[in-house]
Amino acid sequence: MVEAPNGLAPLAIEPTPVPRRIAFEFPDDIDPQWIPGKPELAAMMNGGSLTMPYLEPFLIRTVREVTQLIGDEHLSEQGRVFNIQEQHHYQVHRRFNEMLKAKRYPELAAIERDMQAAYARLAQRPLRTRMAYTAGFESMTLGVTKWLIEQRVALFKDADTRVVSFVLWHMVEETEHKCVAFDIYQAAFGRSLSGYLARAYGVFHGSLQVMWFSMRAYKAMLQHEGLWRQLRSRLRLARHITSFIRHVGPYLLRAALPGHSPRSEKDPQWVLDWIAGHGAAPLDQIPLLDTHSPQIPVPYSQSLAKAA
Template identity: 40%
Template sequence: MPADAGGAAASQAATRMTVRRMGFSYPPAMSGHWNAKRPEFSQIVNAASLAMPYLEPYLIRSMQAARERITDETLRRDLDAYVGQEATHYRQHRKFNEELKARGYRCIGGLEAAIDASYKRIEAKGTLAANLAYAEGFESMALAIGEMLIEDREFLFGGAESGVASLVLWHFVEEIEHKNVAYDVFEHVAGNYFRRVGGVLHATSHIFALTRTGYQALLKEDGLWRDARSRIALGLLLARIFAKLAPKLLRILVPGYSPRQVKDPSWASAWARLFMRDGEAAGRLDTGRLDAAEPVAINAGGGE
C-alpha cells in the first residue's frame, strides 16, 4: 500500500479508537462455568483467555518494531492507539485468569508456561515481516470472531455471569474498532498477498490449537471430557461456531481483501455509545437482555 493511501485510510481509524479503562466484577461464588447453561463454551473462552497475556504483548512488540519504518504520522498515531487498547486487553485477561486459578484449576500453570514458550519461539524465529503477518492474521481472525460473538451473543452469553460476558464482548468490540491498524501497518511495511495469507493461516491454526489444548485440559479437570453428553454438547457447539465463522474467515483469503470491507455490527457501535454515557455500565451488561438491539446494563432501564 502506498504511504499516502495508508495514511488516508488510517485517519479513519484514528477517530474511532478509544483506550478504555474498564472494571469487571467476578463474584466469589462464580465457578469456572460462568455460563452454567454452556460449560463447554465457558471453558473454550477460558482457554482462549489464558493465551492473552502472552499473545497480546507479542503483538504489541511486533507492531512497535515496525514503528520506525512507518513514514505516515497518522498511521503512527493509529499504531499507538492500537497498542493502548491491546495493553488493556491483556491486563484485564490476566486478572480474569487469576480468578480462574483461584477456583482451583491445577492445569493452568502448565498451560500458561507452554503458551509463553510458544510465543517466545515464534518471535525469536520470525522476521519482522513474518511477525507482522502473524499480527495481521490474528487481527483479521479476531475481527471475524468478534462479528460472530456479537451476532450470536444471546445464544453464547445469555444468562451468563455478567462480568465475564462483559469482558469478552468489550474485548471484541475493541477488536472491531482497531480492525484496520495491523492490516495498514503490514501493508505499509511488508505488504504481500502470499505473506498475508500465510500469516492468517499461521495465526489461526496456532490460536485454535492452543485453545483446544486449553479447553481439553480444563474439561478434564471438570470431569467432563469423557462425559458423553458433554462431548456431544461440545461437538454441537463447535459445529455452530464454525458454521457461522467459516464464511467470515474465508473472505480474508480473497485477493484484495481489506478489513474496511467489513461493516461494523450495529450492536458494537451501540456498546461504544453506552460506554460514552456510562463507562461502568458497559462493564456490567445484563446478560438476560442480550437480544436487545442495544446493550443494556444491570440495574439500568429496568434490568435486574
C-alpha cells in the same frame, strides 16, 4: 485520505480507537463455569482467555517495531492506540485467568508455560512473518465478534454478567481497531506478491496457533470436570465448535484473498451502539450487560436515548 508509505494506494482515514480502562473485577463468587448449563462453552471461552496474556504482548511489540520503521504519523498514532487497547485487554484477561487457576484449574499453568515458550520462539522470526501473524490473527477476531455478538442470547443467556460484559467489551474494541494491523502490514510489506503470500499465510498461522492453545486449555478444563469422555458433553462441544467455524471460517477465507481489506467487513450494529453509548455515558459507568434480558441490549440505553 492519507498517502500510504511505499507507494501504495492512499489509505482511508479510520477513526482513532478509544482506549478504555474499565475496572472489570473477578471476585471469589464467580464460578469458572460461568454460563449455566453450558460448561463446554464456558471452557471454550476460558481457553481463549488463557491465550491473551501471551498473544497480545507479542502483537504489541510487533506493531511497535513496525510502526517505528515506517515512520508514518497517522499509522504510528493508530498503532499506539491499538497497543493501549491490547494492553488493557491482556491485563484484564490475566486477572481472569488467575482466578480460574486459583479456584479450579491449576493445571492450566503448564499450558501457559508452553505458550510463553512458543511466543519467545516466534519473536525470533523475521519481522514480516511476525507482522503477517499479527494482521492474520486480527482478521479472525472479526469472525469471533460476529459469532459472539450475533449469537449473544443463545450463547450467554443468564450467564454471569461480569464475565459476559468483559468478553463483549473486548470484541467491541477488536472491531474498533480492525484495520490497524492490516494497514500497518500493507504499508510495510504489502507491495509485492511475496508480501501478499506472507499475509495470506499469516491469516492461518496466527489464527490456528491461538485456536490450538485454546483447545488444549478447554480440553484440560473439561477433563478436570470429568466431562471430556462423556458422549453428551462431546456432542455439546461439537455443536459449539461447529457454530464457531460457521461464523469465523468465512472471515478467514476472505481475509486470505488478494485485495481483501477489513474495511469491507460490516460492523455489527450492536457494536456500533455500544461505542456510541459509551461515548455518551458518564466516564465512571461500568458497562455491565443484562444477560437475563431476551435481547441482551447494549448497556447504555439511557445514554443513547439522551444522545438522540
